[in-house]
Amino acid sequence: MGGMSPMPNMPAGPSAPTAGPSAPVAGNAVSIDNFAFSPATITVKAGSTVTWTNRDEEPHTVVANDGSFHSPGMGSQATFSFTFPKAGSYDYVCSIHPFMRATVVVTP
Numbered sequence: 001m002g003g004m005s006p007m008p009n010m011p012a013g014p015s016a017p018t019a020g021p022s023a024p025v026a027g028n029a030v031s032i033d034n035f036a037f038s039p040a041t042i043t044v045k046a047g048s049t050v051t052w053t054n055r056d057e058e059p060h061t062v063v064a065n066d067g068s069f070h071s072p073g074m075g076s077q078a079t080f081s082f083t084f085p086k087a088g089s090y091d092y093v094c095s096i097h098p099f100m101r102a103t104v105v106v107t108p
Helices: none
Strands: 029-032 041-045 049-054 079-083 088-093 101-107
Touching: none
Parallel strands: 029 049, 041 101
Antiparallel strands: 049 079, 088 101
């Protein structure tokens, strides 16, 4: 068939939304893709756990500017989770690529 896409169907592709429009955009998941944290700002409630997944081929880290959390080096497809016990705004970077910046906003 000449009109087929060169990429096979991706099993983890986006599917129909399961929540209403008031739900958080990405839940508690942050992707590291193309040398960027996505979403750049995520908002969660106190006591929530955020999980980062490295989708790049290069290693990355997740390091809070205030020192409250620090992941080990994460290879491709590795994950790191951190539970945010109290409200606040937590800026973080990749210590290997400090131009990669993002924020976790924790609400009470």
